Amino acid sequence: MKINVESVSEASEPIQLFYSGCKSPATKDKYTQSLKRVIFEFMEDILTCDTFESRANEIVTRAREDPKWITSVLIAIVDALKKKTELPSNDPDFLKTSCFDNYIPPMKKLLDMNDVPVVWKKIYSMYPENHSDEETRGYSRAEIRQMLKIANAQDSASILIASSSGIRLGAFDFRWKHIKPVYEIDGNYIWEDQDITESVTKDGKVVCGLIVIYSDSEHRQFGFITPEALDAIQAYRTSWIQQIGKEPQPEQPFLKQEGIFVKPLHIKSLWSHIRKIVVSAGLRDPLVKGKRRHEIPLMNGFRRFFNRTNKESISKDSVLAQLIKKEVMMGHTGLISLDKNYFKLHMSELVEEYLNAVPDLTISDEFRLQAENAKLKENESNQKSSETINSLWENIAELQFEVKALRASAQTRYDDELKERIKSLKDNLR
Numbered sequence: 001m002k003i004n005v006e007s008v009s010e011a012s013e014p015i016q017l018f019y020s021g022c023k024s025p026a027t028k029d030k031y032t033q034s035l036k037r038v039i040f041e042f043m044e045d046i047l048t049c050d051t052f053e054s055r056a057n058e059i060v061t062r063a064r065e066d067p068k069w070i071t072s073v074l075i076a077i078v079d080a081l082k083k084k085t086e087l088p089s090n091d092p093d094f095l096k097t098s099c100f101d102n103y104i105p106p107m108k109k110l111l112d113m114n115d116v117p118v119v120w121k122k123i124y125s126m127y128p129e130n131h132s133d134e135e136t137r138g139y140s141r142a143e144i145r146q147m148l149k150i151a152n153a154q155d156s157a158s159i160l161i162a163s164s165s166g167i168r169l170g171a172f173d174f175r176w177k178h179i180k181p182v183y184e185i186d187g188n189y190i191w192e193d194q195d196i197t198e199s200v201t202k203d204g205k206v207v208c209g210l211i212v213i214y215s216d217s218e219h220r221q222f223g224f225i226t227p228e229a230l231d232a233i234q235a236y237r238t239s240w241i242q243q244i245g246k247e248p249q250p251e252q253p254f255l256k257q258e259g260i261f262v263k264p265l266h267i268k269s270l271w272s273h274i275r276k277i278v279v280s281a282g283l284r285d286p287l288v289k290g291k292r293r294h295e296i297p298l299m300n301g302f303r304r305f306f307n308r309t310n311k312e313s314i315s316k317d318s319v320l321a322q323l324i325k326k327e328v329m330m331g332h333t334g335l336i337s338l339d340k341n342y343f344k345l346h347m348s349e350l351v352e353e354y355l356n357a358v359p360d361l362t363i364s365d366e367f368r369l370q371a372e373n374a375k376l377k378e379n380e381s382n383q384k385s386s387e388t389i390n391s392l393w394e395n396i397a398e399l400q401f402e403v404k405a406l407r408a409s410a411q412t413r414y415d416d417e418l419k420e421r422i423k424s425l426k427d428n429l430r
Helices: 005-011 014-020 025-042 052-065 067-085 097-113 120-124 141-150 153-165 198-203 227-244 267-280 300-312 319-329 347-355 365-429
Strands: 179-185 188-190 205-213 221-225
Touching: 014 025, 014 052, 014 097, 025 052, 025 067, 025 097, 052 067, 052 097, 067 097, 067 120, 141 153, 141 267, 141 300, 153 221, 153 227, 153 267, 153 300, 179 198, 188 347, 205 227, 205 347, 221 347, 227 365, 300 319, 319 347
Parallel strands: none
Antiparallel strands: 179 188, 179 205, 205 221
8 A cells, every 4th residue: 555645735734634533424514614604704804815725724824833823713712602692692693602512613623633732621611601591302202293294205204214213414315225124034133135035025024224324434324213214215215206207226315306307305405394394383483582492403303302212212231231222323432432342232232222112213103003012022922932931941840850759769679679689699598
């Protein structure tokens, strides 16, 4: 392996180093938008370059030459944001204390990735106290059911995927080939394309689905979906065929714009679709004066529903083990960063853990009843198996006792016979 001068030069560009430090496409997009606002709005009067890349380079260059300058800039930004958080909540310039999490981390990422020393403890100590009194929550099952009543096939599939997998909005850029059914056969779970044979599809049972997300990045992840969501995807596939005239191809985007041509639906357009549905369902009223945030985050509300429902489901694992698995399903490394190295999980373990939550993650009453009945039958089967095993062990114990008794009885008879023969021989000798 060799590297050339051009690759070294490109890898050392401030903005490229900034991008390489963002672990997921969603984080990269969010940090980029926030950094652009800091550079073009907050620092408009102190930077001289024109483009985003050149301004980022200017910040890094000046910060390396004069560390006190960048510290002063960061303090000025914190002070300006702090003043806005102290305004009355009905003031149009008022900002919540959470705004610091939007603007300071992207600056920290840019400077850290370019080896610019900053005493961040000093910057953080200037943050105001978090005094937010606006509580937010996730959607309820009834609210999601209300959305599905007025959603079309594509939006219904998107809603059920979001609520049953907990994936982020930015993860919805997957393609048809990334959706895989998970089969259960003889106690084993099968999902890999090369392993799904005709006998598996015939004799196996689809217990859930799996979606590959961020497949084009180094941070490839998986999300699980319920059989109900798979059914909605199938209905969407039928709608697709009616519009396009043929089956969707594996490489084609899962979400497309309305019409006879396959044009990818932008993530922002999906957000707009869901917003219209939520408003039409009567679940989002206009904000009253002085309130700046809705009770339920539009897309994150599905992720919160998944997180809470999944963690409330009963598991056979220890509390710590099941929490680690459930955090992994959320796209996190675990409870702590070391879990990814020391608590290795196989996909089948995650599938088994996810199946515990399927009945509660299912929205429609019909599918919920099916899921609950399937789980009940499984529990009954496990109970019967356990009872059978216990009965077998009892029988084995009884047989062992009888064998010991027979051996003791046989030994006693043998000893008596032996004594009689010895006595008879002695009598003959006399």
